[in-house]
Amino acid sequence: MSPWYPSYEKTSPIAVKNGIKAKSKRGAIGDKWWSKRFISALERMGNAARLQRGRSYARKGQVISLLIQDGCVESKVQGSRRSPYSVSIRLRSFTEGEWTRILDAMAAEALYSAQLLAGEVPAEIEKIVGKTGLPLFPDTVKDIRTDCSCPDWENPCKHIAAAYYLLAERFDDDPFLIFSLRGKTKEEVLAGLKARRRQVSDAIPGEPPVSGDVSLSSSQGDGVVATGTPIDPDRFWKNEGEPAEIAFSITGGSEAEFAALRLCGEAPFTIRGIDPAAILLPVYPVVRKRAYEMAVGSRLDDDESDEGRPE
Numbered sequence: 001m002s003p004w005y006p007s008y009e010k011t012s013p014i015a016v017k018n019g020i021k022a023k024s025k026r027g028a029i030g031d032k033w034w035s036k037r038f039i040s041a042l043e044r045m046g047n048a049a050r051l052q053r054g055r056s057y058a059r060k061g062q063v064i065s066l067l068i069q070d071g072c073v074e075s076k077v078q079g080s081r082r083s084p085y086s087v088s089i090r091l092r093s094f095t096e097g098e099w100t101r102i103l104d105a106m107a108a109e110a111l112y113s114a115q116l117l118a119g120e121v122p123a124e125i126e127k128i129v130g131k132t133g134l135p136l137f138p139d140t141v142k143d144i145r146t147d148c149s150c151p152d153w154e155n156p157c158k159h160i161a162a163a164y165y166l167l168a169e170r171f172d173d174d175p176f177l178i179f180s181l182r183g184k185t186k187e188e189v190l191a192g193l194k195a196r197r198r199q200v201s202d203a204i205p206g207e208p209p210v211s212g213d214v215s216l217s218s219s220q221g222d223g224v225v226a227t228g229t230p231i232d233p234d235r236f237w238k239n240e241g242e243p244a245e246i247a248f249s250i251t252g253g254s255e256a257e258f259a260a261l262r263l264c265g266e267a268p269f270t271i272r273g274i275d276p277a278a279i280l281l282p283v284y285p286v287v288r289k290r291a292y293e294m295a296v297g298s299r300l301d302d303d304e305s306d307e308g309r310p311e
Contacts, residue, residue: 011080019061035171054161077159086149093183101132107196121175
């Protein structure tokens with residue numbers, strides 16, 4: 001006897017004023033490797049037609065809210081009925097024992113753990129985590145639990161799919177979100193890495209401990225864009241109050257240093273007619289080289305330093 005499935009009349013969703021719209025207007029959704037990886041995992045597991053309709057919902061702005069809290073995604077999506085549907089998405093949280101294996105594996109890779117401590121999630125991290133036998137991104141339907149209050153029995157329905165795509169764009173803004181959905185906040189992950197890297201540093205005579213309290217500049221297109229919040233020029237150049245922070249890259253080149261200095265704004269003075277930024281710029285390669293050596297625990301030759309990292 002063939003299974004019986006209910007059929008529903010095809011309807012159009014009620015338009016939403018000020019709904020959350022996907023940034024992408026056509027083609028793929030997600031710009032960075034982690035958002036694309038999340039989407040590819042979902043598309044491999046999900047119904048292509050439902051996902052396509054969900055992508056259309058995301059672009060139309062049918063998603064009213066998307067709240068990420070305590071490792072769970074809660075969303076309201078407007079369909080054809082007057083009341084919006086409630087959607088929840090939750091990835092399987094890793095156990096403490098699994099997190100210990102993951103953090104140990106990441107800390108063992110000095111350069112990549114240094115990048116994590118500096119606020120960047122390199123693509124290699126997925127492979128490093130995978131070596132523990134645990135998938136960083138959902139690998140099977142058992143790895144992700146979803147629910148929607150709509151009458152559609154298919155999973156994912158178009159409402160869940162719409163939330164999926166907007167969640168993917170959130171990964172573009174916060175790559176550490178995948179760790180949060182797996183049970184550890186960014187702060188907890190970094191604290192675990194710092195503790196492990198400190199143990200490694202203590203084991204190397206003469207090496208100061210790795211604090212990781214820096215931020216990276218990242219390449220984007222043909223240029224380099226400094227990350228972080230722009231700094232008030234007066235606060236930086238006059239050094240009033242707390243010491244100002246500045247972004248620099250331990251794996252970038254000279255363009256990264258220029259990008260970092262742009263965060264400081266234009267200096268309100270000169271030194272013997274010279275822009276202070278021009279005086280500071282030669283310091284950056286030296287700082288970058290030393291930061292790399294502290295992170296990796298080995299010396300970096302000058303010609304390698306010019307390229308940012310050895311092959």
